[in-house]
Amino acid sequence: MLILSILILLLVYVGFRFCIRSKYNKKYNMLVLFGSGGHTYEMLMSLKNYDFQRKCQNLYFMHSFADSQEPGRVAKFIEDNKIALPKVEWITIHRSRKVKQSYLSSIITTIKATLHTFLILLRFRDLDIFITNGPGTCIPVVIVLFAQYLLFIRKRCKILFIESWCRVENLSLSGKLLYWVSDKFVVNWESLSKKYRRATFVGNLI
């Protein structure tokens, strides 16, 4: 009887600890994708107030070869805004679609980029969450994350999609493609959340 009650107490205690841990102390392995120009600015603005120190285990920033100046811009922003970060590792991938590239040739370059991304992401199998605000490069990354999950290569990585601030009435192409796929779909304008029911609006993020 005594042993049983001690056992139950122990179980409750462990359960309690587990709840607290998972809810408040869980640290995530986070992958953030930076596109070019405006996308980078918006992403930095959205994440400016995020408590990376407390919430992040491993932090990975991703950009494509074409956007080679992004790491510098990101570093400058982080310094200017005194954002405290754990050590950041940069991942470089191929770009899937140049601005104004035709849709047909986009498909071919996207396939190439996807294969390349697949190989690179094999090194990063501990991801918990992928954050993107919809540069073209996000599509192959999402495909790869899902494919590797299906192939038992990685655990499930959640996808947070933040629609660009420029989008008020209609979703961007990436937004339309990832609308049903993302675990959380956040928009910056209330009009969008009324039109698209899966979209979350919590006031402007930037």
Added chain:
Amino acid sequence: MKQQSIFVTVGSTNFDELIKAIDNQEAQNQLKQLGYNKVVCQIGSGNYEPKTEFFRFKSSLSEDYQKADLIICHCGAGTILECLKLKKKIIVVNNDTLMNNHQMELFNALTKQQLVCGIKSTKQIQSELIDKIKESSQLKAYPLPEPNKIDSIIDSMF
């Protein structure tokens, strides 16, 4: 009266109509009456070079935004956002000679919420610019985001 300044920016393209509209004697006189006695223009790849202070490109326009009291810009989301966050008075001129009508959604939403003054088409610049400058004193401030929103969004996913 406090001396105020205007910064006109066209981004990476050209927008001669806008520069011409502000760079003439009549407009300058009216601006002086309103208390604006300095105009700086960023003209991009435009052909028309104004008589006022101007330059073509800079790596960052942040300093120019900060110095200005009123910003007149093309409908570029990046520029508008940055100026809104600096709580500047903004007049957005839609350059309908360019094919960038996807920015119209943003233009309409911002003018509707009175966050910026808007001029819908290139043809209306001459006639509306001074009126819009007068109107710009009644613009609303851009609501800054609550700091911990992104935390709660990410937490809610796990």
